[in-house]
Amino acid sequence: MTTKGNTMSLRQLFALLALSTLNLAECQAAADIILGQVAPFSGPLAPTGSSLRAGIQLYIDATNANGGINGAKLKLVSKDDEYKTEQTARLARQLIQEAQPVALTGIVGTGNVSALLGERLLDDTGIPLVGVRTGASSIVGSNNPWLFLTRASYANEIEKIVEQFASTGNKRFAVFYQNDAFGQDGLNSAEKLVAHYKGEIIARASYEKNTTEVAAAVKAIAAANPQTVIMISNTAASAEFVKQMRAAGNVSQLATISTTDGPQVAAKIGPEIAKGLSITQVVPAPNAVSTPLIKEIQAAYKRFPNTETALNHTLIEGYLSAKIIGEGLRKAGPNPTGKQLREALKTLNNRDMGGVFINYSGKSQSGLNYVDITILNREGKLLR
Structure with a gap:
């Protein structure tokens, strides 16, 4: 009886150990x-x-x-x-x-x-x-x-744009920006950097966040006829801005920071209209x-x-x-x-x-x- 009792106890012990191991494995699996x-x-x-x-x-x-x-x-x-x-x-x-x-x-x-x-x-x-x-x-x-x-930083990206086009003789810039903290930050950086590179911002125009209502900005910037437009904008608004600027007959160099996805712009408005858009990138290309x-x-x-x-x-x-x-x-x-x-x-x-x-x-x-x-x-x- 003692032997049998001991045998039962061992079986119970093995069962408990197996259960504990299973529970431990489950806990480890859950601990993502x-x-x-x-x-x-x-x-x-x-x-x-x-x-x-x-x-x-x-x-x-x-x-x-x-x-x-x-x-x-x-x-x-x-x-x-x-x-x-x-x-x-x-x-x-x-x-x-x-x-x-x-x-x-x-x-x-x-x-x-x-x-x-x-x-x-x-x-x-x-x-x-x-x-x-x-x-x-x-x-x-x-x-x-x-x-x-x-x-x-956006300042680093904007400096890349200003440096690139100022070196080719472009001195007349415009800024298209989102009317919020993001866009205002970019505008402030652009004003400092354009001045640093001996250029001038001749037009500033914005659009409202979470919209593509860019018609007023297009009218103001196209009328000023800048050599380069710095775009502090997101993909949807950027695409609409490029589309309307080209429809207005404007041929300014358009350059945006990495918040715009270039291939998405091309997909939205067509590559023929989007071609020539410059975009800064903050990671290597795919x-x-x-x-x-x-x-x-x-x-x-x-x-x-x-x-x-x-x-x-x-x-x-x-x-x-x-x-x-x-x-x-x-x-x-x-x-x-x-x-x-x-x-x-x-x-x-x-x-x-x-x-x-x-x-x-x-x-x-x-x-x-x-x-x-x-x-x-x-x-x-x-x-x-």
Whole structure:
């Protein structure tokens, strides 16, 4: 009986051990590292938010397929703010409460990020924000210790435009801009940089956020007949502005910053009308296979194709932001907190992300200053 009793006890012990192992495995499987994104997935900027999300998800898919990070899988939770400033902070707070992400990423818009910072959401929750779709000086200069930028500033992009065209003798500039914090920031930078390069801004005209109502701006700028128009605008408004400027017979050189997606402009209004539009870029081109980062992204995109989102500059920007978070998570160790991730990111000193170098070790949170300029050809493709 004693032997039999002991045998039963061993069976019970093995059963308990098996159950414990199963429960442990289930807990480990459930312990995903959550990344949170609040961005526009509807409205005029839906392609921007969706492309950023596609890039973030591509990094997550590729990383999880290779075993995750420190034994954990990554997961993205997203909410749609429709590019409406008043919704961004509210939805971000809701996402944090519901999903408990270790980081936020892929937020779109100067005013939207400003609202989030203004409510001290990052400071109060101890969650870093890595990668935003803005390069406004007000954001770059905020020096918020929880904010890690992954793109060059708008001032850097605008300087690239002014330098490029001033060097060819263009001195008469106009500025077309969105009538909000984003556009005003770009206008202020343009005024300083045009003056620095001995030029003159002879016309300034705006459109309202979340619209494509550009007719008044077209009339004012076309009448001034500038040599170069600097466009501080998003894709939908940029496309309508180019279309109406050309319909008005204006032949000014049109140049926009990276908030405009060139191929989308060509798709909206036709490549014949869009050709000649210059666009600054803050990440390497999708076909720059000599850049290790792009080679990596192309391989991942081939393995995890996205039928809804093309491999474009915005997708690359999302992927790079996620990859930077991944580097921080690896350094932070298992079961990282937001604070541990922040401290790990601050140690990234001239870190090679694949031919693109990130540096957060100084006082600035900018991290990356890559800027290139491209132009749409008659096939609607971007050329350097």
